[in-house]
Amino acid sequence: xxxxxxxxxxxxxxxxxxxxxxxxxxxxxxxxxxxxxxxxxxxxxxxxxxxxxxxxxxxxxxxxxxxxxxxxxxxxxxxxxxxxxxxxxxxxxxxxxxxxxxxxxxxxxxxxxxxxxxxxxxxxxxxxxxxxxxxxxxxxxxxxxxxxxxxxxxxxxxxxxxxxxxxxxxxxxxxxxxxxxxxxxxxxxxxxxxxxxxxxxxxxxxxxxxxxxxxxxxxxxxxxxxxxxxxxxxxxxxxxxxxxxxxxxxxxxxxxxxxxxxxxxxxxxxxxxxxxxxxxxxxxxxxxxxxxxxxxxxxxxxxxxxxxxxxxxxxxxxxxxxxxxxxxxxxxxxxxxxxxxxxxxxxxxxxxxxxxxxxxxxxxxxxxxxxxxxxxxxxxxxxxxxxxxxxxxxxxxxxxxxxxxxxxxxxxxxxxxxxxxxxxxxxxxxxxxxxxxxxxxxxxxxxxxxxxxxxxxxxxxxxxx
Numbered sequence: 001x002x003x004x005x006x007x008x009x010x011x012x013x014x015x016x017x018x019x020x021x022x023x024x025x026x027x028x029x030x031x032x033x034x035x036x037x038x039x040x041x042x043x044x045x046x047x048x049x050x051x052x053x054x055x056x057x058x059x060x061x062x063x064x065x066x067x068x069x070x071x072x073x074x075x076x077x078x079x080x081x082x083x084x085x086x087x088x089x090x091x092x093x094x095x096x097x098x099x100x101x102x103x104x105x106x107x108x109x110x111x112x113x114x115x116x117x118x119x120x121x122x123x124x125x126x127x128x129x130x131x132x133x134x135x136x137x138x139x140x141x142x143x144x145x146x147x148x149x150x151x152x153x154x155x156x157x158x159x160x161x162x163x164x165x166x167x168x169x170x171x172x173x174x175x176x177x178x179x180x181x182x183x184x185x186x187x188x189x190x191x192x193x194x195x196x197x198x199x200x201x202x203x204x205x206x207x208x209x210x211x212x213x214x215x216x217x218x219x220x221x222x223x224x225x226x227x228x229x230x231x232x233x234x235x236x237x238x239x240x241x242x243x244x245x246x247x248x249x250x251x252x253x254x255x256x257x258x259x260x261x262x263x264x265x266x267x268x269x270x271x272x273x274x275x276x277x278x279x280x281x282x283x284x285x286x287x288x289x290x291x292x293x294x295x296x297x298x299x300x301x302x303x304x305x306x307x308x309x310x311x312x313x314x315x316x317x318x319x320x321x322x323x324x325x326x327x328x329x330x331x332x333x334x335x336x337x338x339x340x341x342x343x344x345x346x347x348x349x350x351x352x353x354x355x356x357x358x359x360x361x362x363x364x365x366x367x368x369x370x371x372x373x374x375x376x377x378x379x380x381x382x383x384x385x386x387x388x389x390x391x392x393x394x395x396x397x398x399x400x401x402x403x404x405x406x407x408x409x410x411x412x413x414x415x416x417x418x419x420x421x422x423x424x425x426x427x428x429x430x431x432x433x434x435x436x437x438x439x440x441x442x443x444x445x446x447x448x449x450x451x452x453x454x455x456x457x458x459x460x461x462x463x464x465x
Contacts, residue, residue, distance in 0.1 A: 041417035048421040056442025108136025151202035157426035174198040184216040206238040212379030244284040251378030294323030381440035393464035416452040
């Protein structure tokens with residue numbers, strides 16, 4: 001059999017990400033540093049994606065203590081761990097066959113669906129949640145696999161992984177553009193335009209929204225969410241809501257409201273008819289446990305036959321135990337009176353204060369730089385500044401057969417050791433240039449990021465003025 005027949009032809013339709021080339025460039029630079037090559041910096045700092053534990057943010061103690069005790073049960077019988085840690089670990093081990101080396105049930109640890117259901121009911125202030133409509137997952141990559149030969153309206157800018165999964169599944173990702181001049185607001189007029197465009201090439205069946213936005217940092221208002229729900233109701237679309245960053249709110253007075261809660265409070269006919277699939281995970285938010293891959297998916301108003309298909313899909317997967325353990329801790333946080341509660345709250349407060357500090361400092365620096373602007377950040381772990389590049393820089397990039405924002409990012413990495421993500425990876429139209437950088441870093445890391453970025457940007461603008 002020839003080699004090309006071993007490759008899923010749909011994979012060839014996935015757009016290559018420029019960030020991958022930057023990562024390879026950073027690996028080369030790190031190797032050169034190890035070999036003693038002189039650079040104006042001692043290390044590469046990669047803030048091109050949300051990866052807080054790699055940029056100085058410490059993992060939450062209770063989460064890691066519980067996981068450590070489950071991996072090494074001898075800790076449960078010692079006094080090296082707080083009592084609430086040992087109790088939690090013992091309970092979880094009893095639910096997984098006594099060892100993290102056991103396979104998980106295909107639907108997840110038995111108590112997990114109930115834990116998700118209880119969490120959602122608390123979060124949504126009494127809106128009921130049925131455990132039978134909840135699926136434990138690796139993250140957000142399961143819904144697209146059921147959308148083969150269909151179209152999905154997807155936001156621009158947004159993380160590209162979801163779009164790539166759609167394409168690899170045989171679906172069509174149809175872009176709709178968030179308004180970068182109005183805080184990345186989602187306009188129903190733009191959705192109508194995207195829907196008309198979609199119907200020319202495919203059968204659009206779903207609308208994908210990310211709230212809080214990634215990488216834009218916007219948080220949707222209730223009014224905006226109600227408009228979206230009315231839109232999908234009238235157009236008979238499925239609503240797929242990525243709510244991964246729901247606990248990271250930065251803007252003063254900013255509140256997260258789930259799509260499920262808004263849908264329920266809108267009442268009939270919307271609450272009875274709109275099909276909603278929502279996701280959340282321990283990979284994002286305060287935990288930031290991206291390497292563990294523990295999440296859930298909840299289906300609302302779906303036909304029972306679709307749920308059967310989901311059961312069939314999930315049965316093919318082997319869910320990682322440790323990711324589920326982290327998810328369980330996220331769903332059932334410590335309560336007042338428990339030995340680790342005060343320290344747990346102190347860590348959350350520290351993360352929140354760090355984020356607020358980093359955003360404030362970032363805006364101070366960016367506002368002082370020519371040719372950079374940024375919309376307010378109200379939630380999430382990234383910021384998405386816009387680059388107003390000189391015509392000479394754009395021309396030089398095209399001469400070198402590079403996209404202008406990649407041209408900027410590659411030079412930034414080579415000259416300063418700072419790796420950020422070019423906005424072109426996130427679907428932006430030609431002529432619009434951005435960079436994405438993670439703000440969920442330690443204060444020291446963020447200060448160094450801003451120092452390197454500011455120094456480079458001033459020289460770049462001078463060189464190409």
